[in-house]
Amino acid sequence: MPEPRHTQVLVVGGGVGGYPAAIRAAQLGLAVTLVEAGRLGGTCLVRGCIPSKALIHAADRFADAGSGASLGIDTRAPTLDLAKTIGWKDGIVDRLSNGVAGLLARAKVDVVAGSATFSDGKTCTVETADGPITLTAEHVILATGSEPVALPMLAFGGKILSSTEALSMAALPTRLAVVGAGYIGLELGIAFRKLGAEVTIVETAERILPRYDAALSRPVRRWLDHNKVALHLGANVTGLDGAGRLTLETANKQPLALEADAILVTVGRRPRTQGWGLETMAVDMDGLFVKVDDQCRTSMKNVWAVGDLVGEPMLAHKASAQGVMVAEIIAGHRRHFDNGSVAAICFTEPEIVSAGLSPDEAVAAGEEIVTGQFPFSASGRALTLEAGDTGGFVRVVARKRDGRVLGIQAVGRGVAELAGEFAHALAMGAALDDIAGTIHVHPTLGEALGEAALLARGHGLNI
Ligand code: FAD
């Protein structure tokens, strides 16, 4: 084995947590090595956020092509070549992953392709195409991400798919069963329904999207019902029968077998903590996750951890923000991480955005609150986008005493792009009057936030 290579900062994982950390550390003058076992960009770029949003966009285009009758538009019945759609999606992934390689090269980050295995907190061996190399470092940033949770009675393989395989299917399944009505299962289930599959969703909780409050998930439920997506709520999957059917116990304890050409299991993701020597570092854990403080320090000196590895919310922008912060702390800046303004989006139909506290969460936190909710049925822009009659709204939650905004949520077609304004308001510590006093551009969906703030103040204008 060649002599160990020494670096100041060793980043393990080139996903959206790891690669921004490496670039930022290099920008700040540190010598950086990044090890990536798969493709640069990680889950988000290769098999997560980007491919799923590409598929959702293609599904929207397909569904829209045949649906203009009420606007006086008649287009011929569309056809689908899924292999071509997947090829288009793969082209976007290639472009972004190659782009990350280019950014790392420009920042002079030393990229090592291979899987890192640690023997102690600051030493790892990487099996590269040219043989094993040993790396040692002053600082180690762990960013190994997460992987899909499998159900014991439905091991991945054959027609049992995780989100990764579902995003690269060669042909559209006629009948798709989705196990787990969290955001990943619903985003993909809705996209496949729009592309023409018959979709059935099985969920153990009593309603879809149980992590969101009921008001936000209701318009999505309406869409599912309207589009004949079969739902089995309060149901438990038991496995496959001899005929390859998905078996479950329904809410009223009846056995049921569902025919399905493909079964997508989306029952959560868990941090990737096994198989690369994490145990040799003896860092403290927080349940399944690596335990970190508000600067992403682990219990071992100069070993840091970011992204899905360290806990909820398992979101790309949180991973990146933590990675950049750690690079800056190593370079001597004073930083800490605050989850409070990390917004989450469900790219369902319609979309959901949630930033900060919901009304129930704010009350549970001991706050006395006021809320304002403006429906898209009263928004001119929403009506011009056919987004007025889906039950959508923007809601603002504020502290009664001083009007400080605690949370902003929205559901409706196209609301994903409002997430930036919501996060910005929370990050800047906005009060209701700041939002109401901002002149929102007409006609946009964003006006609904200004109106919601006015309603919370007790003097709505347009309703
Ligand atoms: P990852 O992106 O998982 O990257 C970890 C990297 O580490 C991987 O590339 C892996 O190969 C590498 N690695 C692991 N172990 C080693 C080792 N020992 N040696 C070398 N390399 C190693 N989030 C959003 O914010 N918005 C969305 O719309 C969204 N949609 C999603 C849709 C789907 C279908 C999925 C699955 C996820 C989605 N997510 C979304 C979540 C998002 O992808 C993750 O939060 C994000 O990728 C976490 O980044 P990370 O850097 O922590 O980990």
Ligand code: FAD
């Ligand atoms: P989940 O969202 O966990 O959904 C899995 C679903 O499967 C659940 O509804 C569960 O009841 C169901 N299920 C589990 N077992 C079975 C079974 N045997 N049969 C049938 N159904 C089953 N994390 C938080 O902790 N709190 C949050 O509020 C939160 N909000 C998020 C919001 C968004 C928009 C995003 C992108 C992520 C959020 N996360 C949150 C993080 C999220 O949990 C992780 O990114 C990841 O676990 C999501 O994967 P999933 O959709 O597969 O799982």
